[in-house]
Amino acid sequence: MAEHQHPEHIVHPGTYLAIIISLLILTGLTVYAAYVNLGKYNIVVALAIATLKATLVVLFFMHAKYSPRRTQLVIISGLFWLALLLFMTLSDYISRVDYRGAQFPLSQVTRHWIRQSS
Amino acid sequence: MHRTGDLYGQFKTLEQQKDSASLGMWIFLVTEVMFFGGIMLAYTVNRHAYFHAFAMGSNTLDLPLGGFNTAVLIASSFTMAMAVWSAQTGKKKLLSLFLALTILLGFVFFGVKYIEYAQKFHHHLVPGKSFDISYCVNNPSKCEDLKPEELAVEREEIAQALAADPDLNSHAQLYYSAYFGMTGLHALHMVIGAGLLLWLLRQSFAGRFTPQWNTPVDLVGLYWHFVDIVWIYLFPLLYLIDRHK
Numbered sequence: 001m002a003e004h005q006h007p008e009h010i011v012h013p014g015t016y017l018a019i020i021i022s023l024l025i026l027t028g029l030t031v032y033a034a035y036v037n038l039g040k041y042n043i044v045v046a047l048a049i050a051t052l053k054a055t056l057v058v059l060f061f062m063h064a065k066y067s068p069r070r071t072q073l074v075i076i077s078g079l080f081w082l083a084l085l086l087f088m089t090l091s092d093y094i095s096r097v098d099y100r101g102a103q104f105p106l107s108q109v110t111r112h113w114i115r116q117s118s
Numbered sequence: 119m120h121r122t123g124d125l126y127g128q129f130k131t132l133e134q135q136k137d138s139a140s141l142g143m144w145i146f147l148v149t150e151v152m153f154f155g156g157i158m159l160a161y162t163v164n165r166h167a168y169f170h171a172f173a174m175g176s177n178t179l180d181l182p183l184g185g186f187n188t189a190v191l192i193a194s195s196f197t198m199a200m201a202v203w204s205a206q207t208g209k210k211k212l213l214s215l216f217l218a219l220t221i222l223l224g225f226v227f228f229g230v231k232y233i234e235y236a237q238k239f240h241h242h243l244v245p246g247k248s249f250d251i252s253y254c255v256n257n258p259s260k261c262e263d264l265k266p267e268e269l270a271v272e273r274e275e276i277a278q279a280l281a282a283d284p285d286l287n288s289h290a291q292l293y294y295s296a297y298f299g300m301t302g303l304h305a306l307h308m309v310i311g312a313g314l315l316l317w318l319l320r321q322s323f324a325g326r327f328t329p330q331w332n333t334p335v336d337l338v339g340l341y342w343h344f345v346d347i348v349w350i351y352l353f354p355l356l357y358l359i360d361r362h363k
Contacts, residue, residue, distance in 0.1 A: 008133070010206050011199075020196040027188050027353075031181070034358035042362065046354035054347045061199045061343045071141050078148030082155045086162075093163055 009066035019060045026053050123331030136333055143337045147344050154348055157303070161296045161355065168289035173360035174251060174279040175293030178243060178272070180234055184357040187230045188349065194223035195346040202339045205332035210325055213335070217319045220342065224312045231305055237263065244298070245291040252276055252287075275363070297356055304352060307345045314338045 030049040038045060059065040064075055129135040165172045201216035238244055241261055242253035254261035255273045264272075280286050318338055321327065327335055 008136075008206065010203065013200060013203055016196055016199045016203070019199075020192060023192045023195075024189060027185065027192065030354055030358065031185055034354070034361040037362040042358075042360070046358055047351075050351050050354050053350045057195060057343050057347050057350070061195055061346075062340055067140070068137050071137070071144055074141060074144045074148060078144075078151050081148070082151055085152065085155050086159055089159055090162065093166070 009063070011060060011063065011066070015060060019056050022056060023053055123328070132330065136336070139333050139337060140340065143340050147340065150344060154300075154303075157296075157300055158351070158355070161300065164292050164296065165359070168283065168292060169360075170279045170283040171286050171289030172293045174275060174286065175243075175290045175297065176357060176359035177275060177361065177363075178241070178251075179297070179357050180237065181357055181361070183230050183234055184353060187227050188353045190223050190226050190230070191346050191349050194220050194227070195343050197223060198339050198342045202332070202335055205327045205335040206329055208329045210322070210327070213327060214319060214322045217315055217322055217335075221312055221315045221319065224308055224315070227308065228305070231301065238294070243294055245295045249291050249294070250287065251290040300352055300356065304345065304348050307348070311338070311342050311345055314341065 026049050030046055033045045033049065034042065036042075058075065064072060123132075125132055126135060129138065197216045197219040201213055201220060204210075204213035204216055240263075242248050242250045250256075254264055255269055255276060258264070258266070258269055261269070276286070283289060315338060318335055321334070
């Protein structure tokens with residue numbers, strides 16, 4: 001009972017303003033980073049910035065920071081299912097020697113491993 | 119969705135009733151995460167397999183327009199958050215204003231997306247029979263919106279990509295299928311969101327939302343922010359592949 005009697009948390013507009021400014025700065029940063037040659041880490045940086053932006057939106061715009069624990073659990077479990085989907089499928093593709101004639105980054109390693117073990 | 123703000127029998131308090139509604143919305147959003155997650159997974163597999171074609175396709179997108187649209191969507195998320203705040207604090211006129219601004223920004227996004235899509239049709243970059251990644255390079259007179267120096271850069275990029283991937287044209291179609299599929303589904307979500315916002319605006323004009331009862335504003339807000347998050351990922355995935363050459 002007591003859990004449901006706290007008054008609704010109202011986020012101050014100043015917080016929203018800080019978030020939109022951060023999001024716009026991070027958008028500029030991701031465009032800037034795309035023009036710097038980081039080799040295979042370009043995508044890592046791009047996804048890290050996107051995830052940071054998404055986290056800000058979820059925590060503040062979507063009030064997840066102030067939501068009940070069970071709502072937060074649903075959000076985390078959603079991310080867990082997404083991680084399962086990505087991890088299990090990509091670990092299959094990445095461990096194939098060839099896929100339609102194109103080699104995956106790890107295929108060199110895999111190919112070596114297959115040669116070693118056969 | 120209950121539309122009166124009365125306490126329903128299965129709940130102990132209005133607070134609990136509202137928490138349940140928002141929990142349900144989050145469970146729906148988790149299914150949406152899996153929906154877009156599957157599409158992004160397919161994108162990832164193809165991007166790894168045909169990286170040169172994906173990089174070539176990405177470089178033909180209009181980055182200033184895409185960046186502008188990203189800013190527009192972020193701004194619309196801000197006005198949506200402010201709409202929820204107005205509803206929570208009982209500022210009825212501000213609520214209508216922020217809802218209207220959110221809809222307006224949504225339509226700015228559609229307008230820019232229309233310009234981009236139309237450009238792709240003109241440049242023969244829509245997957246299908248007439249798809250030709252080299253169309254503008256070979257027919258500069260038909261692509262007057264591209265400057266000669268831009269076309270010179272593109273000619274060189276295509277030559278390099280062709281050297282790495284002789285089947286560039288068909289693999290570039292995979293990139294453009296991903297582009298139209300992902301941005302198209304995102305735009306469909308925005309159309310639904312804009313419809314929901316118009317529905318909210320009508321009720322807001324009638325003064326239905328109060329600090330005690332504003333659940334629909336809150337839930338549509340969650341949906342709108344989710345659609346913003348999808349774009350936050352689509353922008354770097356589609357527009358920013360291998361831009362540093």
